Amino acid sequence: MSLKKSTKNAEVQEISSKSTTLKALLLVTIAALLRYAIMTSKYQSIIANHVEVSTPLSSWKRVSEGSFLFSKNINPYDGDLLHETPLAIKFYKVMLHYVFRNVHLMFIVFDLGTGMLLYLAVKKYAFEFQQHHKDRKKFPEDVQKYLPSQDFAQKVSIYVLMGFLFNPYSLLGCIGHSTMGIHNFFLSLFIFGMIYGSVVVSSFALAVCATVSFYPVILILPLSIYFVKEYKSNTKAVLAIVNFVTFLVLITIYNSNFGKDFSFVKNVYGCILSVPDLQPNIGLFWYFFTEMFDHFRELFIYSFQINTTILYLVPLSIRFRNTPFVLTVALLFLISIFKSYPCLSDLGFVLSLLPNFVHLFPDCQQGFVVGVILVISSSLAPVLWHLWIYSASANANFYFGVTLAYAIAQIFLVTDILFAQTKWEYSLKHGKDTKIDGEDGVLSLE
Template identity: 40%
Template sequence: MAWGVWCIYVLGAGVRLWLMNSSGADFIAKRVEFSTPLNSWKRVEEGVFLYSQGIPVYSGGVFHETPLCLLISSFLVKSWRAYLPLLFVACDLLTAALLAAVAASYSRKQLVEQKKNIDKYSVDALPLLLTSESLWSGVAYVSAVYLFCPYTVASCVAQTTTVFDNLVLATVLVSMVKGYSILFGGLVAVATYQSFYPVCLLVPGIISLVQEKNSISALVKPLLSFAVSLALLMMVSAEIAGSWEFLEATYGFILAAPDLTPNIGLFWYFFTEMFEHFRLFFLATFQINAFVYVLPLSIRLRRDPVLLATALLAFTAVFRSYPSLGNVGFYLALVPMWKHLHPFMRQTFIVGCMFVSTSVLGPIMYNLWIFSGSANANFYFAVTLAFNTAQIFLVTDLLFAYVKWEYQLTHGSKIEVDGSPGRLTLQ
């Protein structure tokens, strides 16, 4: 088993390095599905150049990374330029290892929880019970899916900063399942500082910590750590940038979405067609979609905070203003942790076909629109809309499968209503 795991990581690194040194690396780096105004390494290099020349970095509309990212990137570009591909690959390998650690800790907790509640389960729930073999195979699948998912591979080859965002998110999940309250709060602050949307992970993290430690400190420590860490990051950033101008160029840019360059998200097309006097209303409506599901999902999935965190990551990948396929690949790698729910899922074939077809048709429609002039924006947006619909189908199918599995554990597989066979439906 150990040799098999090592082979997965070596092969994953080899695929990335081979593609980075191939003729298609530049083509992938320019694809709008992977590089956005927020994560493009070309824009980072432009910001580093402006910074080295003493030109205000945030006065234009090119650079939208945080000041700390600017400082670190400046050091990397000047001193480690030749080793940058190795750095991106190493970060991806570390992310895969951290996700495997999340899956391992989660599997152990699942088995302990099952043993504790075994008396509450139905007599015919034996086939539904978790086994260590199935859970540990899911751990191997998590790292394998992350390392070989085309979305994460191409995101690494394009050298997008999403690679670093995914690494921070993986450390957030590890600290959550391990029960490190202060570290968790600080890491969520770092993730929020980088891309704003991960602030919603505070909720599943606090739920997990409170359940594990059952004390008020499990609530106070992560919140206090988050607030203090975020405040320190902001003050350091203001010192690096020389003013608070970076707020408008980073978080203001994320919230206002002024750059309507096509991507896999929903914002660009709608706001291209939007009348200006309606823009603020619909902007607020679109942005709130990334957070409106936090409360209802937290109530329903309070017994499984890791599944809650995965669902929230999926929704933010759909509803963020500048999404990329690297965001999608991250939460897709977590899905094998619920391999035991796959028999309850009913839309896997449809979702799989939608993912494959839209991933192929997206670049085709974009080239027909931009380069050939034989199509228009509607063609490309239709593909991205279908792709986001597939993501919603996947998440809802997974959540409904969890509800059915949980129900049948307690009540059995035979559902009867007034003596007649019943059917469990999602309202």
């Protein structure tokens, strides 16, 4: 009887898996058609010119101009035009001229590739999470209804795929030809390699991300923790760090033309760290340093960059050392909020990972507030930009107020998720209805 039941369950799971795969392919097809339809319309150039989509570090126009200068043997790093590495420019050129031959197609394929990598990675992660909570008898009775169901992995993976492909932030970034969309492909490759236990893939993808955008270098810590906790392998953790450093060195050697020219360092990493270009964007740096007295600038540059990189790294790594994927998502959120030149694609990527934590949603308290703030700030940003720059009926304070609300919404969201994770871990041990001295106890964030 039990053999027949297990066989039937296996058949049901196989049918469910095939159905999920068909849904994923259908979603990818619809997303591709949607992107291509808008890209070939008059709205593409409008979207591409918005500062929320293209920053000095993610503008395709700058990449095209820099590539042209390279072809004429002119160093594009002599001025303040190009902020991409030589390897990135070479990669874009090869992809565009020898693989895709169409810039729209290139951005669409990389965007869809990002979605599929996240789909495959999340499917495995959610299945392992589901298996970890399979024995419901180990947990308190009042928690069991919140535990993942049998189709948890299939549902979550589809939600993540939909969350990325049809997320307005990711969609606008792809349509506007923001190179951050291609960077996100390697970031998703890093997550894919980490969850599947591939040291080479994860460390290589992270090295590519770190050499282009610098901030992802902090993700080496959750990567090594993941291999230790999930794969019980200190060897993999050490190899990941060694491979990461090795790939960093090799990429830097190539970028410097084998040690002959390091002019790119100032334009790429110097621009990210010292923030010389104060063109308005949806970040927090530009307005602050526009108003800053020059003799205070260095102090606050250090303060802002430390806040983005190492300030939260150690305490979060200690607190969430047993859930390294949660730690990874939290650090991605912090990078999206506090990096010097953020764009919509940054938020679109991390928002698409939230369905992984659908089991935490009942404990989240700020979802409605965050949603409202994001909708209002995202809608008002282009309006206030037009009023400020074109109509001259507003000023920089209006636009910065919107970007400040945009950042606050993200801060509320990440703290809400982390606190819900803490409550989830507590509930699995002690239950949700806990008595303290005979009275109902309440877990709150003080």
